[in-house]
Amino acid sequence: MAALFLVTLYEYSPTFYISVITLCFMVTAAMVLGWFGFDVPVILLRSDETESTLPTPEKKMVQVTNPFALELGSGPSSVREGVAVRPRCLEPCVLSCFWGCSVNALQGALQAHQRGPRLSSPRLVQEALHFQYHHCQTFFVDSGEAGEHRTRMPSELGVQDFGLLPRERYPLVAVLTLVEPETREAYNIVSSITVVHVPDKSYGLSSRSLFQYLLTAHGNMYELKPLFMSGEGAQPDPNQRAEPQAAGAPSGEPAPAPEDDHNDGGGEEDAAAVADEDKEEEEEWHDGEGEGRDCVVCQNGAINRVLLPCRHACVCDACVSRFQHCPICRSFVMESFALSQEPPPAATG
Structure with a gap:
């Protein structure tokens, strides 16, 4: 019957026949591409295909206490004038500022932390860096202190910039370590390492944190990354950091070592990527700002799920299993984790 219809259609109008076959x-x-997970135009999807056939895998997380927080302070920042930093710690700490730290030396120190002695004191950090930096300046930070410390490189060193890309040295590496040995045993996280870009003549991007690592007493290393949600209200300061608090870490999985592209001075290129992200219509997620926000799907439950790898915090616990693609950026969802271990009660009304 179908063959007879096609033959009749072809005899009636070959052009119309070709159009129907092409459509x-x-x-x-x-439909075949959509079945295998490829993106297809929304107009070709049925309304019931918004539900996922498989639940989104949940990333197992453990709750750990992070005693360190570091954010950039106010005032001008440059290699000549220095940069202001504001550390906030739950316990007395030592802030060590390494100017002109070698990229290879830092990556080697991070890898050595995973294999041998933990980088839990300023002396161990200096030895792991093999003293491959221009200048080191230390500050004592008392618990609960919220003041700024301005660190600068001595002018007699004659260093005004760190050259063109790719660079062999980071402008500033700030390391926070606990003072008391008995305090170090009470926390799983023993040190915090923050790589900071400082503007100079060769690279005038404003000062900002390029990346930050937390080192644990078990030799693991975790990189802190921001969480994002759809933009509402004023754009927060991209250099702002959260207060010392409980931080989530993958359960039973050692954090991967830094990628090889960091070894060739690629951290400065990451700064340019950060600048591009600041122009996007997204806000950096800060604790406290997301409280009370509603799920972008059901507009009823509170946001409690972060989608990976895009890191969008936009759905509640009930809606996370209904989508294979992020509702914000449409990227494929590999897994997710909960902001709160106990799901918040659903809003009424």
């Missing part, structure tokens, strides 16, 4: 082929190809 059928496109619809069939779109």
